[in-house]
Amino acid sequence: MKVLQIVKYYDPCQGGMETVVKNIVEGIVDNTGEVDFTVYSNNHKRNFVRSIQEKRREIIVKEITPVHLKSQPLNFRYPLLKSLIKDSDVIHHHYPFPTMEFTLLRYLKLMSGKKLIFTWHANIKNSRWSWIEKIYNPMIEKLLERADAIIVTSPQLFEASTILQKHKNKIKTIPLSFDPKFSSVNSRKFPDNRCFEILFVGKLRKYKGVEFLIRSIEKLEVKLNIVGDGEEFQNLLSLVNDLNIKDKVTFFSNVSDDELTEHYKNSDLFVLPSINEAEAFGVVQLEAMANGLPVINTNLKSGVPFVSLDGYSGLTVQPLNSESLKLAIENVINDKSLYETFSVNALERVKLFSRDKMSKDYLDLYKNNF
The missing domain is CATH 3.40.50.2000 (Glycogen Phosphorylase B;)
Incomplete structure (x- = not known):
């Protein structure tokens, strides 16, 4: 089985989402030979270099990302995304990641027959990104409608989200872990x-x-x-x-x-x-x-x-x-x-x-x- 992990940044960049994805990948790779992972993220070094690293049953692709706004990568291309989706059985996306979510909308048809999983890491209401909700939420709704499962990390996260309420039948709670x-x-x-x-x-x-x-x-x-x-x-x-x-x-x-x-x-x-x-x-x-x-x-x-x-x-x-x-x-x-x-x-x-x-x-x- 091939699983594509999509996350804003990845190891060695330190942060909550980065740690979560690392723990998912390493936890599964250490315990079973059933899954091969590709992790697709932005290059946290903020340069014009795409890096590809191969590890044990894991390929890490970091995309060219020279422009940022408030730590958010401003990248609307993600040229390898199409081929990576085609080559995967499961697409596991880590929200919020606005520029990637704009891009994912273009490839919904490509996901036919594939499993789409959303891990909902945070509600952006009351955050510094709340100003984009009017254009952002309708886009997220389309992705959530297509998603096969929506993972929240705590019951409180679901309860505090208005956008997730209508997708209650897809919600599953999987708490995060630590190394x-x-x-x-x-x-x-x-x-x-x-x-x-x-x-x-x-x-x-x-x-x-x-x-x-x-x-x-x-x-x-x-x-x-x-x-x-x-x-x-x-x-x-x-x-x-x-x-x-x-x-x-x-x-x-x-x-x-x-x-x-x-x-x-x-x-x-x-x-x-x-x-x-x-x-x-x-x-x-x-x-x-x-x-x-x-x-x-x-x-x-x-x-x-x-x-x-x-x-x-x-x-x-x-x-x-x-x-x-x-x-x-x-x-x-x-x-x-x-x-x-x-x-x-x-x-x-x-x-x-x-x-x-x-x-x-x-x-x-x-x-x-x-």
Whole structure:
């Protein structure tokens, strides 16, 4: 069976969707010889070079993508798409990816007799792309009508989407997973007699809410490590300087997987302060929980509070509120019993999100009728 994965960017570019596709592909390839994958994406290096890489039962094609708008590739051609669709049994598309979805519409007839699967990663309402909904949603409707199955990563993601309601009979929930290399078998002990190390991992974009996290620690005796890069970096760096907390906040960019693993191991608490539903799930929460880290997240109408549960594996606060974040951090770092309970529960909760389970669910979907 040949499966075509279509995603905006792919490994080694770091991000939620990129990680999901990597885990699907590697999880299935590691466990069965039934599927050969082609991954079609944009070249994250933003140049005029198309790259093709062959790995074990996986071909990775990265298309020429010289022009971008707010990290969105502006590419309306995708010249290899037609031949890749013809050569595939299953087309698995990862939404949202606007320029590709415009292109896919031209090839609906080519998909006759083939299975089309949509994984719905996020609702764009209230995101920075909400302004295109009037022209975007009718196009997406046509693709959803053709789709054989629509996968959401949490029940909350479906409930918060108006466009998905009319396709309820096609909806299946498959939670995301994490790379097992981030796993730890031991829960955390309360870090006595030293400064708490707080960790954020993710792209530095407005919706991530990192500015609220930075403001929340201004008066706290903690260290904050921010792992990631993006268009908000200079603004966040300026905020740190303005608050005069350079001794508390350290930025890390372009980290390797091994370096990221060390960040998880050396941290005490993970915070995901996202401010809107552009944060649909937060795979980094799973990676943190797999290391026994308690998690503080925000109460969004998405999968974010579904991953780490309020009062069980951490605390959930209202978004856009530095004071709420500060109080939650104080609650965790000042209560040894609560901290260690959250750590044990995080390791237990994350078992529900294994890569083996997710890849098995997708393999079943590729092979069988929905």
